[in-house]
Amino acid sequence: MGSDKRILDPDKEMRKIKADKRMREIMAAYYIEAKTPREQRGKPIAWITSGGPVEPLHVMDVIPIYPENYGAMIGASKMGVGLCETAESMGYSRDLCSYARADIASATVNGGPIGGLPEPDMLICCNNICGTVLKWYEVLARYFNVPLFILDTPITHTRFDDDMRRYVTRQSREYVAFLEQVCDKPFDYDRMKVVGELSLRAQELWQQVLDTTIHKPAPMTCFDAFFHLAMIVTLRGTQTAVDYYEMLLAEMRDRVARGIGMLPVEKYRLVWDNIPIWYRMRWLSEKFMARSACLVADTYTSGWTGWLPHADRNDFLGFMGESYARIFLNSGTDLMAENILRMVKKYDADGVVFHSNRSCKPYSLGQYDIQRIVQEKMGIPTLMIEADMVDERSFAESQIETRIDAFIEMLG
Amino acid sequence: MISVGVDVGSISAKAVVMQENAILASAVLLTGYNARKAGRQAFDQVLAAAKITAEQVDRIVATGYGRNSVDFADRAVTEITCHAAGAHHLDPTVRAIIDIGGQDSKAIVLDANGKVKDFAMNDKCAAGTGRFLEVMARALELDLDAFGDLSLAADRAAPISSMCTVFAESEVISLIAKGERRANIIAGIHASIAARVVAMARRIGLRPPVMMTGGVARNIGVVRALEEKMGGALIVSDRAQVTGAIGAALIAATL
Numbered sequence: 001m002g003s004d005k006r007i008l009d010p011d012k013e014m015r016k017i018k019a020d021k022r023m024r025e026i027m028a029a030y031y032i033e034a035k036t037p038r039e040q041r042g043k044p045i046a047w048i049t050s051g052g053p054v055e056p057l058h059v060m061d062v063i064p065i066y067p068e069n070y071g072a073m074i075g076a077s078k079m080g081v082g083l084c085e086t087a088e089s090m091g092y093s094r095d096l097c098s099y100a101r102a103d104i105a106s107a108t109v110n111g112g113p114i115g116g117l118p119e120p121d122m123l124i125c126c127n128n129i130c131g132t133v134l135k136w137y138e139v140l141a142r143y144f145n146v147p148l149f150i151l152d153t154p155i156t157h158t159r160f161d162d163d164m165r166r167y168v169t170r171q172s173r174e175y176v177a178f179l180e181q182v183c184d185k186p187f188d189y190d191r192m193k194v195v196g197e198l199s200l201r202a203q204e205l206w207q208q209v210l211d212t213t214i215h216k217p218a219p220m221t222c223f224d225a226f227f228h229l230a231m232i233v234t235l236r237g238t239q240t241a242v243d244y245y246e247m248l249l250a251e252m253r254d255r256v257a258r259g260i261g262m263l264p265v266e267k268y269r270l271v272w273d274n275i276p277i278w279y280r281m282r283w284l285s286e287k288f289m290a291r292s293a294c295l296v297a298d299t300y301t302s303g304w305t306g307w308l309p310h311a312d313r314n315d316f317l318g319f320m321g322e323s324y325a326r327i328f329l330n331s332g333t334d335l336m337a338e339n340i341l342r343m344v345k346k347y348d349a350d351g352v353v354f355h356s357n358r359s360c361k362p363y364s365l366g367q368y369d370i371q372r373i374v375q376e377k378m379g380i381p382t383l384m385i386e387a388d389m390v391d392e393r394s395f396a397e398s399q400i401e402t403r404i405d406a407f408i409e410m411l412g
Numbered sequence: 413m414i415s416v417g418v419d420v421g422s423i424s425a426k427a428v429v430m431q432e433n434a435i436l437a438s439a440v441l442l443t444g445y446n447a448r449k450a451g452r453q454a455f456d457q458v459l460a461a462a463k464i465t466a467e468q469v470d471r472i473v474a475t476g477y478g479r480n481s482v483d484f485a486d487r488a489v490t491e492i493t494c495h496a497a498g499a500h501h502l503d504p505t506v507r508a509i510i511d512i513g514g515q516d517s518k519a520i521v522l523d524a525n526g527k528v529k530d531f532a533m534n535d536k537c538a539a540g541t542g543r544f545l546e547v548m549a550r551a552l553e554l555d556l557d558a559f560g561d562l563s564l565a566a567d568r569a570a571p572i573s574s575m576c577t578v579f580a581e582s583e584v585i586s587l588i589a590k591g592e593r594r595a596n597i598i599a600g601i602h603a604s605i606a607a608r609v610v611a612m613a614r615r616i617g618l619r620p621p622v623m624m625t626g627g628v629a630r631n632i633g634v635v636r637a638l639e640e641k642m643g644g645a646l647i648v649s650d651r652a653q654v655t656g657a658i659g660a661a662l663i664a665a666t667l
Binding site: 368375381382384386398399402403405406409410 | 477488489490491492493516527528529530531532533535615
């Protein structure tokens with residue numbers, strides 16, 4: 001028996017994040033509850049876009065389910081190509097977002113990781129992340145024959161004015177009225193205060209977790225952040241998320257205090273831009289690690305904390321619309337470039353890695369300009385990787401490996 | 413110090429042996445399906461041509477797509493860094509490189525020391541590469557080596573608009589069917605490569621003097637088409653095809 005025991009590398013074991021286990025337990029419990037038959041679980045289910053206002057759902061005891069989070073799971077479990085092909089055979093163009101294709105296909109075949117998502121009772125769509133979600137959710141609404149609420153956030157470019165504020169604030173009230181009607185119960189405004197505070201608290205803690213990588217060596221990389229992000233996306237507004245991020249933050253601070261980095265040697269510090277390439281996380285992580293390059297920060301995982309500066313803690317519903325409209329993906333290239341410049345300085349980065357994501361047009365459109373701005377203002381090298389977040393057919397391994405190698409040679 | 417650079421590309425394998433800054437010999441052969449074997453053969457050939465033995469070689473650097481399969485090399489370095497080092501050696505005034513090889517086209521901007529400042533490579537597609545030209549030569553039933561000279565007799569460049577190699581090939585076939593002059597079709601093929609490569613190169617701020625490297629530099633038609641599109645002259649060394657291997661040998665000498 002003893003001879004079968006796996007020999008663990010003590011250095012690797014020391015660098016592993018211990019909170020991972022708790023994270024998996026929480027996410028498993030979350031999906032188990034959601035997948036429990038409706039009669040037993042009692043709570044209705046809403047499918048919601050990743051940048052959608054989830055807090056009012058928690059107030060109304062609605063379980064939020066994220067097709068985009070599921071898209072990431074599909075990608076990570078390398079089931080993306082099969083589902084994308086199913087969607088293409090249904091008539092959806094290959095140029096359409098791979099989250100949309102994979103999600104629409106999985107709804108019809110009950111396939112994919114965890115055997116598909118539980119059917120929605122309602123759909124909440126906020127177009128602050130892209131325009132594709134409008135049509136995507138309309139398709140879902142027709143398919144499942146359930147009510148759809150659309151929160152329309154005007155693109156903010158470089159400013160947010162009073163007209164925009166009125167426009168989105170009025171929609172927040174309409175959102176509440178929609179929920180009251182679908183759930184057939186009055187909205188609990190006192191509970192909104194509690195949920196709102198928990199959401200803001202989780203966002204603050206998450207940002208603090210991300211900021212521990214300012215320390216050298218960084219206690220985690222963006223590949224770890226991509227994993228631990230699931231909670232801020234799906235469970236912000238709950239005590240569970242707050243408790244979890246407190247635990248994760250304590251672990252990161254302990255690692256910082258003990259000088260434990262995620263990489264044995266941290267020679268270069270890099271910033272990642274765009275959604276992860278989910279099916280190649282390990283490959284990419286190992287490629288960069290083998291070259292002593294640590295991806296210390298990214299624009300993606302901090303996307304869920306960007307509205308903290310606009311928060312009014314006494315009136316969550318009052319600022320909710322504005323804060324969701326002001327996420328960086330809903331702004332212009334100038335603000336997106338500023339965001340990256342700020343991150344390069346904050347995390348003392350030596351270079352920026354851009355994932356030009358075939359699926360995500362709003363995220364990828366301005367990247368060549370942002371790349372030029374970073375080079376001009378910071379004088380640091382940048383790398384452009386052309387791929388897709390879920391559709392592996394858009395990933396050319398040897399071309400990408402050559403680009404990564406050449407980029408590291410430029411840094412050295 | 414005797415150093416060797418081995419550049420195993422997707423179509424051809426190249427090797428250069430250098431002593432200090434002087435090129436003793438170079439070799440070029442087809443890669444075939446076995447990159448490891450091609451690297452070894454290029455190495456053996458170049459040593460034979462220089463009349464030296466493997467024991468006399470101090471350092472070896474491998475580059476190109478097959479760089480990691482050259483198991484006898486001291487280090488693998490990307491073709492981007494090697495082309496920059498090689499071009500800088502051939503002409504230190506060079507500030508940008510257009511390299512068109514078998515399966516990729518690259519633009520590289522370098523500093524006064526031959527160090528890479530930025531680069532761009534073609535998307536995951538063979539249009540605008542040597543392979544694209546090979547496919548077109550087959551469609552036209554011509555030897556690729558004749559392409560350059562033939563295209564100079566064109567009175568216009570036949571329009572070829574498809575971004576896809578396979579579709580561009582069918583465009584060529586329909587041009588043949590329409591009775592378009594062969595020289596004009598070839599000129600159109602060259603113009604389509606030039607348009608694609610120059611657009612990519614401009615993205616990273618191409619600035620003169622620009623050198624063209626890689627096997628496709630031997631095609632005068634592509635060189636002229638690029639010059640026309642860029643609005644400026646290209647420096648083309650007679651060592652264009654082995655520039656990457658020269659760079660690899662130079663880097664080997666610094667190890």
